[in-house]
Amino acid sequence: MNRSDRSLPLAAVDPDPEFPPGVDQPPAELDRRRMIQLLAAGAALAGLGPIAGCMKKPSDRIMPRVDQRPELTPGVALDYATATVMDGYATGVLVTTHEARPTKVEGNPDHPASLGATSVFDQASVLQLYDPDRATGALDRGTPAELATLVRQIAGRERIEGLWFLLHPQSSPLIEDAIARIRARHPGARFAFDTPVSRRAVFEGSRLVFGRPLEPQYRFDRTDAIVALDADFLAAMPNAVRWSRDFAARRRIAAPQADMSRLYVAEPHPTPTGSLADHALAVRGSELRAIAAALLAAVEGRAIERALPAASAGAEGEGARRWIAAAARDLRTRRGLVVVGDRQPREVHALGHLINQAIGAVGSTVVFTRPAVIEPLGDDLAALAAALAAGRVQTLVIAEANPLYTAPPDLGVAVHLPRVPERIYADLAENETSRACHWFLPLAHAMESWGDARGYDGTVTFIQPLIQPLHAGITLLELLSAFAGDPEPDGHRAVRARYAPGTGDEATAAWQAALQRGLVTGSAFALEVAAVRLGDAERATLAAPPGDPAPGPMGQMRGQIELVFEPSPAVYDGRFSAIPWLQELPKPFDKLTWGNAARMSRATAAQLGVGDHDVVRIVAGGGAVTVPVLILPGHVDRCVSLELGYGRWAAGPVGDGVGSNVYSLRTSDRPWFAPAAGIAATGERHRLAITQEHQRQHGRQIALEATLDEYRRDPDFTRERWQSEPTMLAPQFESFFHWGMTIDTTICSGCNACVIACQAENNVPTVGADQVRRNREMHWLRIDLYREGGDDDPRFIHQPMLCQHCANAPCEYVCPTYATQHSPDGLNEMIYNRCIGTRFCSNNCPYKVRRFNWFDFTEDTARTRQLQYNPNVTVRSRGVMEKCTYCVQRIRAADIAARKQRRDIRPGEVVTACQQVCPTGAIQFGRLDHDRTLNVQWRGEHRHYAVLNQLGTRPSTVYLAKIWNPSSDLPVRLDEDTGATEGGAQDPAKPPGAER
């Protein structure tokens, strides 16, 4: 052990600590001294080495630093391939670790579900690791117990009668094995797989049509006309990250004469996918079946009126019919594809398959594999609930699922679960359900675990630990192995045994190579031949209007308000409630943070006599909740959409009491769309924490758009927003080495991944709902949402807005202390130590991208969460201004590396956090002299523009206008002038370029 290590007190005491002393203490009691000890222990862990293959149980040999692997250099970050798993679907990621401390998640470019990008949830998973409210030890009826003892007790039992498991859907081959072994040891064992965002309907739909559960594998990169039926395939479906990249490949238009895909979306409320739709049709969720049936009729050349009887009458139906006709024509004549969302019932999925079959999409734009998750093979929650009610469950093991919070009340889980004689619960942290169980076993975080999981296409992906478990923890695989009789389950051993059984040097090298890649190459599922096995009678039943009056086809819901449920784009089903980044994430269309709302159209709100922030009481499914109203343009009328995942009461201090729990309104037979029994204003008001209140451009030409036809007619339609304004000032010196960013708004779906990636990379604090209400959120990168067109039929433009790094920066000349100034390579730099906090720079920033530390937000950040901080980025103290730096730490790291090798920075060598994470690849960054990069090529496109260029700020960030590709069958919705005035103060005859 070298000298610096010996100075660390903890490392010296015990050279072989399985867990560093102190980590088993509740973090709430951490004092400063203990914190420093923990940090020292973290540093000591660097010496122990997070080396692939000896992390979890380094019991055989501890290697001092002098003997460490050559790739480990203190101060140099390392990336390890592992995976994040959501409801069974794995996304390959690379986790950046600093001295064995995971700090940042990036996508694994080799992984088919990632291609280098990640979702919001993947990004936030690193903060979940450091959640200070994670369980620190096992509990036996509320009193601390030894985890190993409990595990040995479990392993010692055989033939447990009435043994039930309730798990999230799983895809891990190892867990599948373990389940088989459990079934052998406990013959009556039953497994229920449940998640509030279940995809069973997808598998049921394919079972209906193809005779077995199949997973559709869409090929958006080969599709020219996409019809999404309530399908948010760019943000809310399991393979969304990958599909975003594929979709963008056909959507991004590089030149006016190039081609782009066309997107039709029918959905009840705006979604990221819907905001990119050329033709979005707002329909209630229950009406999608009629729409799908009519679409099937249309592509088969039959009259659509039969499938859409009620709709064909009214004016509303007229719009739907035209939409269907246009969509059908495109589906038939171009390479088409219909995508049905996970919320839709199996009949709609079946109709989707039939349409795809009819237009020849099957085998071309959509192929099928077996599902990655084993969910369809197990029981569902209803089966478990029935067993509970019948008293057949003697021992219930629940891992990760939280039925007392999420289960529909009509299943009676909350009533019957406490009657089970033996209840065992395992999760990262205690929650609503764990409180009702006898044993609580702390689960290890994925970043502390060994394991495997399958990606959406079946690719086997490894999960490897990056850090010693912060708290005593067991993985789900190990827990299941214990039930299979293993008294000392070891995930590492299991993974090695399955994937690298050999012991020789060659086997070890192959194993390490596989771990480095993070996946088993070529392990994706083989394509399945999907042949329609549907009788004419069944086909007729599907195609005819459903007999069930409610949820019925369009028109039958008239007078009644339908509730639509949606997993929160921020905290999902509630499992991420304890992550402040996600709670404070402005949701894509209402920019709401810290809570959910009853979102509805303006007409519906008027009908109910309520407005924004008014609290309404909603009664449905036997439950009632109070929730504030938020008017959402683009929302279908007579419908209220509610986000799941809020209103928790045992999620810890961050998640408790945030928003309203709408699970109580759900029923098991209609989990996603249900008629409301009653909605009434309570007369109370609750001010929601919203980060963007105004979505209109007021004719200011901030976010530009054009149709493809307009773009072809006038490619330079953005000229007034990039041509330089005449100036009397001397030209600013600009070096050759100038960094710049280009953002294509055509393919930005507003998914928010960049917002969280920026937050994770740059140590951006969260501030809480009260501070958000005071407009004090700290995000360096926000996504501005602009809305054009009417409230019923809006067009959305997402405009990621970050520091524009102006060449003539208005912030720089007003700073009295030189705290913000220009670097020679074109960056607008912020010198925190020189900032005295006059805020003049923020007042003078026309983009309002600067953020101020009103309080010591870092001091208020939980100390375990501070372990996530990126050591290469200064943590800001109270009273200083901060803002986007273009990830200057990454630029300087590349610069140093290049100088050491006596070369120039290579094109593409510097990637900003937002660019790296973007699923569609809408953000490009680089040096402006690297003219073969996408960044520079994009800037040369006709449709580029600079926001507020009339002010003469000369930003380094350039945007590409949003191009729509509407069908000629449907009226073009764009206004003549993209800057349609609303304030009315502008003389319409005046050309916009004449401003200023």
Add this chain to the structure above:
Amino acid sequence: MSEPLLIGRPSDAALGDELLGTTWRAGGAGWKIAFAITGALTALLFALITYTVVKGIGVWGTNIPVGWAFAIINFVWWIGIGHAGTFISAILYLFEQGWRTSINRFSEAMTLCAVLQAAIFPVLHLGRPWFAYWLFPYPSVMEVWPQTKSALPWDAAAVSTYFTVSLLFWYLGLLPDLASLRDSAPTRRRRVIYGLLALGWNGKAVTWRHYKAVYLVLAGLAAPLVLSVHSVVSSDFAIALVPGWHSTIFPPYFVAGAIFSGFAMVITLVIPVRRVFGLHHVITRKHLENCAKLILVTGWIVAYGYMIEWFLDWYSGDRAEMYQAFVARPFGPNKIVFYLSMICNVGVPQIFWWTRARTSVWVLWIASLLINVGMWSERMMIIVQSLQREYLPSQWGDYSPTWVDIGILIGTIGFFALLFLAFLRLLPFISLSEMREMAHELVKHDRRTPAHGERHDG
């Protein structure tokens, strides 16, 4: 027709007794109550300053986009109020306006008290107030200087210069009266203290000669400062590109507004003081009427500033500017300050076209209070309303103050009043030497003109 500047022709001794006696005649219960109230408010001010420094300025209502609010409003407002003192004592002195005599000391003290209030805010509003000295070009070993393109270092320089010159000018004018106090004070302790403060004034002719020369020079130095301070303050806004700030009319418009509010504050203070001390023959209706006339003049300059701004906002063709002027201010959040400024700053002064309004103490006093409110509102309109509605609608945000903001504003009013009351009790608030001089000149004048006693200014 017009009122006299001095009613009666008191002797030197009578004037001395009356004007110096305010410092040693015991105050009644009213004084004690007044000191108690203002002392409590001052304590509140310092408690809230401590709270702000300890917790961070997040305890205020400022946010992004409204990065400046109450602190800067209060700063500009107090600095503006401070303008009248120097205007009266320096500019009117240079123009030989005799009517300034009885109110100049008083308004200079008001200036100093107001500038002290103002000086709190540029420091306190900083994120890290302990580094406020970085605004000054001190000889740093790292050779880092203030960034002089910004208006803020100039602001710091202008305000500190203004305060220094105002203090010197005021103190110089006090010297003869301090000597009189020394000579006539009833107790030894007072004689020692006033004697030290009088800096050895001996009343010789040569001393008077030097005194007059220095006083003239200082008046000449102070006069341009009246114009420069608020011009520099206005450039805190004018150099920015915020719609509603970005305007070249700001310097003259701010100076006029400052003098406008300063005279209003003089009236607000002088009317009760004159009544409490019974000085109706020294501070006559003539003085009040002249102040009212100046309010009318400067009020019209302010109104002209508003109109030019509207015209230029329209003429610029800039949507953001036009939205700011014609939508955001009259109809946007905090629109009440727009209407208050229009009513109080443009409407109220128009009553001073009528002599009866100019000479009615109650009308003057209420109008002056309304103008003070109006000018505070105008600063809120310019600062807060502009920031609420800038270029990107996505970042439009509202502002509302917290209890700390309001407490600090009230606290500065209390602190101002406390300092001013202390001044009234401890120093002769009307210049005795100048009053004696004027009385003598009026007597001479009376002898030359047969119509006795009713002629006035020199």
